[in-house]
Amino acid sequence: MDLTTKYLGLDLKNPIVPSAGPLSKSLDNVRILEDSGASAIVMFSLFEEQIAHEAAELEHYLSYGTESYAESLTYFPSPSEYNLGPDEYIELIHKIKQSVNIPVIGSINGITTGGWLEYAKKIEQAGADALELNIYYIPTDLKLTSLDVENRYIEILSALKQIIRIPIAVKLSPYFSSFANFASRLVNAGADGLVLFNRFYQPDINLESLEVEPNITFSSSNEIKLPLRWIAILYSRLKCSFAATSGVYTPEDAIKLLMVGSDVVMMCSALLKNGPRYLKSVLDGIDKWMFEHEYTSVQQMKGSMSQKSILDPAAFERANYMKALNRFK
């Protein structure tokens, strides 16, 4: 069976890629993922806030209360070197690149065009084969228009394109008023791929402490419907790679996403829940399904059920909703 695919110009042995998540924090887990068949690995995200905050926090607490009282002019020894979050991250990429044979995709997450983008250069220098730009942003300013928001994404991407040469994939949320137009703007601005979609963690309220708390939940198979629709719509209309993410648990989930045009299918929650070795069973399942259904390659399957390849293109548009209602009746 030919499971090979091409993503961001990279030749991959199969279409299953662990998405940005905590598994990539450990070299051991990355090795297990490779052994289990992962065709590439997306590193966990280096956050802009983390870059700025961690340094500021360390500086604040190391200098807090110093030079105030003659007997205790400082409170901590001063090591000559600090290995701050970004440095650790870059070191890890370097180590992973040396230990595995699959492509490594770095990931950065931020909302400004500030100095933090320089870290992309360091990620590239550490050997990353590509970069995923994750713009995690909730626009709450009443004065900010949708165009302002979109422009900010474009600016960050353009700035990044100036800095690095490796391919860049942009990971997005679905919350745009005209998603297709925006996606095409990103591709025009140089995005080599789109990763659809990011999941926002939604805050929750703790009724006892009366505090707002972050709420982290795993995705469910149900969630593949959103990327499924949009990749189906955009496939062949935009010249870029597509990665589907959110809710991929089973071989069937992955196959569906490949059929609408994904170049790769990314997994996170399923691997966290079932362990990194679970990836192999998904791959085996794809292989088995393709064999049983007489497919010979992923290439053959890719886009076969995208909007342009199906009989009723409107099925992926608004009519879909009506139909579903009717069918329910």
Place this chain on the structure above:
Amino acid sequence: MENIKTKSNRKMVTIDGNEAAAYVAYKLNEVIAIYPITPSSNMGEWADDWAAQGKKNLWGTVPSVTEMQSEGGAAGAVHGALQAGALSTTFTASQGLLLMIPNMFKIAGELTSTVFHVSARAVATHALSIFGDHSDVMATRSTGFALLSSNSVQEVMDMALIAQASTLESRVPFLHFFDGFRTSHEVMKIEQLSDDDLRSMISDELIIEHRKRALSPDRPVLRGTAQNPDVFFQAREACNPYYKACPDIVQKVMDKFATVVGRKYKLFDYFGDPDAEYIIIMMGSGAETAHETVEYLNKQGEKVGLLKVRLYRPFSAKHFIQSLPKSVKKIAVLDRTKEPGANGEPLYLDVITTLAEAYNNGEISNLPKTISGRYGLSSKEFTPAMVKAVFDELRKEKPKARFVVGIKDDVSNNSLEYDPNFSTENENTIRAMFYGLGADGTVGANKNSIKIIGEDTDYYAQGYFVYDSKKSGSTTTSHLRFGPSPIHSTYLITKANFIACHQWVFLEKYDILKYAVPGATFLLNSIYNKDEVWDKLPRVVQEQIINKKLKFYVIDAYEVANKTGMGGRINTIMQTCFFAISGVLPRDQAIEAIKNSIKKTYGKKGDQIVQKNFEAVDQTLANLFEVKYPDKVTSKIEMPPVVSDKAPEFIKEVTAMMIAGNGDDIPVSKLPVDGTFPVASAQWEKRNIALEIPVWDEKTCIQCNKCVLVCPHAAIRVKAYDPKYLENVPPTFKYTDYKGSEYKGYKYTIQVAPEDCTGCGLCVEVCPAKNKTEVKLKAINMMPQPPLRESERINYEFFLNIPDLDRRQIKIDTVKGSQFLRPLFEYSGACSGCGETPYVKLVSQLFGDRAVIANATGCSSIYGGNLPTTPWAVDANGRGPAWSNSLFEDNAEFGMGMRLSIDKQTQMAKELVKELASEIGEKLVDELLNAKQDDEAGIYDQRARVEELKKKLETINKPQAKNLLALADNLVKKSVWIIGGDGWAYDIGYGGLDHVIASGKNVNILVLDTEVYSNTGGQMSKATFRGAVAKFAAGGKPTAKKDLAALAITYGTVYVAKVAMGYNDLQTVKAFIEAEAYDGPSLIIAYSHCIAHGINMEKGMVQQKNAVESGYFPIFRYNPALAAQGQNPFKLDSKEPKVKLEDFLYSETRYKMLTKSKPEDAKVLLELAEKDVKNKWILYETLAKANMG
């Protein structure tokens, strides 16, 4: 020092004396044993830092640096290391040096080569002082160590090498000393000795000789024998040739040093007119000031001179006489120490003996008249004016044979008058003063500026920094000098060309412009812009600006800091202003230098911080303005009085002078003869340091009193009271109905002391009540202080006048009840949000009216007893804790002595009561002797009986009655508390503590466990948890925390509790009460969050909670009284750990920073720490389940 001008390629460095000493000591030693003590701690810290970084010594190995449990331990370890053949050293000062004395006798007696580096500091007598004088060094005169003095930072580096070379050759051990703070902390541009210099001076052959003398089983010898009267004496004399040879060896080494390095030293260095008639003889940093003054006076044609003593022991009469100009007629010998009862201070006695002998032997033809003076005790300023006063005195026909200079002694009338305006400052030297807050980064910025000037210009540069005695809201004054000529001015600036005031509030507190010279520049950080500022200035400030024709600049540094994301740190901004205005460097070059230095300082902490600082630099220049001012004073704003008019006389006359920064002007007669001071003085020092203070919302409040319990400064108080006291209530005073059955019909008020609050926010954090309609609000909320100050001040005064509840009516064993007890520990200068003081305050509330407190040296002795004021207070009856600090190492014993004394006097009082039974009356006698004093009512009744007894005794005309009158107060139960930190309890004082808890005596020991030596800046103790980064444990502490509580439990007779107020405040209150009630020794180990943990201090109590809930600090009570009743004495008060240890640890910088500096080590230590926690829990759980009753 004569500077031979050679073309040197040596690196110029701008460092302080401690670093200079440590630099050479580290290069030339292999085993370094250390222990923290101010002002020497930094030498050990440098050594530890360098070792952690893997820096190698001269011979390519990383020295082994080990912290010991005390200076005695460090000296012992050095002694052992030397005996086993290594090159070994230590660093210390003051009490630490005294603890080393026994080993010093041994090391010298065994003719062992070593150098101890000492930043000389006052020995505690009537008071502790962290500042510099020679009383510690002088106490070692008889040990047999050579004593070599350095007078400046350059000399510290030079003499450290000279001492090492000399000790190897002479075999006499050396004590190399320099003045604490004045030299140890003075930042100076100096020439750094190179490795080649060190190699040229240190002979490998002599090191091999040293090793050959070492103990080795391969060639065993016996050393350390006990000797009998037959030979001890002779053997003691056998070392004489070595001492005789030593001075010549040192001079030879100095001469070689001159050849190698270029700087020329003599054992006694004479400076001045070769035909001088009047000379001063002295040693230490003061000699630099004398040098500058002599130079000045010589230029005026005065025939005066200075003899600097470098090698004080062995004292070489030969070299001394050779160095003395033949022309000398009169000599003043200045000693920086005091030996009460002696015929003269030590240097004077040496000089006079030497002169007399030389005269008798015909080596000199006339005997100069020699007088003796003391100066500079505890870093008292020693200025050119004082030097001149000494010369003036010498000129008198009958000079004072014994004098003091620098103070006004109106008791013994032996002080010299001096003209404070006399100045020898070099006109080419720029002198700049900066007034800042500790928190605003002023000192750091100035240290930086000095480095920039030192490294980017050819100027000589000097920086010295003065701090006040508070740990929160402290004022700092920086003194910077720089210019083309060498700087000998080892005294504070009083003629400033540049004065910067970094905080507006100082304008109302201090006479900021007092030291500005005419035409000087004045830079003010002001929220008012250049057009508004003039009208806001106090009258005295306007006057001085006009009269002295100052150039006046303003900047709103906080605004710039806010805009550029610098928060409250205005350091970079004010530094940029200084460079921009002072013109020390061309502006562009200065900006570039500042930016380079920012990169150097913050580069390793991340590019973001660098960028933020760059931004601040760039924004500064656009916001700095010169102020054009009128030529007439317009202000009617006067400086407020330092203390209230209602304060007692002593506070107004003496304490207020200290608060205002004028303590130097207080004459001897105003000060106590024996170090005894009145208590309850902190209430008069209104510091107003909080930007925000808590404001009570009586409607949301559930009246739990938790805010009052946790307040570190007793600045938030509660009262329940009869509504009748609300007559004449101020308009904004808040109150509500008391909730609860015990004081039905009463009113309830939570009141903040607006001028004493430090704004830490702990109270708001612990408040459990949330506003139902807006959850961000609680029953107390922080609001800006300035608009509330006046009204709340009136409210607080009104509140204080409402009577306290009768102690007999209070349920003291509850959190709520205990907080109705008046705190007798208030408004301390501890860090804002301190984790220790809530416990100390609780002791004062529960037992303060009958407590005697022995307090170990450390944070608690500093915020408890550092002048000008003390937080220890009195109740409405004038009763309160009687407090004293003896030493660091002896506190448990000190407290036990108090117990023994009280017990004895109680017993004597009882015996006398029995003896006088017929006169006193049987009923009263019976009640007095058998009174139950186990609760407040019992104590109240006994006090009444004792009063009755006293009245009767007045009428009994018998000597026993008089005796009993003096002893009668001991019939009322006294509570002895022994308080200190973990450095004391786990390390230096552990032997004593162990003995005291084993004694069975009824003492209560409170260990404020911050897990580091907090007071000296966070060095590791045995209480430090595994994996924590602390000074002396830069790589994370490799071993587990000592379980002091478990050790104490093994006696079975000690009440032991571990408490953490932030986790379970009720358990804390109960533990304190049980400990005090237990008729035997009690040990409470109180987890105290600390600024040295690198946490948000506002969240201190949350950190405590997480510490317990992660199993990091499980709490329990072990009460032997329960065992007596057949119950298990061990009660585990914390629940099984539920917070991940990792989550707790990495919420504190002390742990997190290791993951950043040594991530692999951090991982290993975390795993081990997890095991520690697990095993501790198993142990405690087993004890809790065991059938131990």
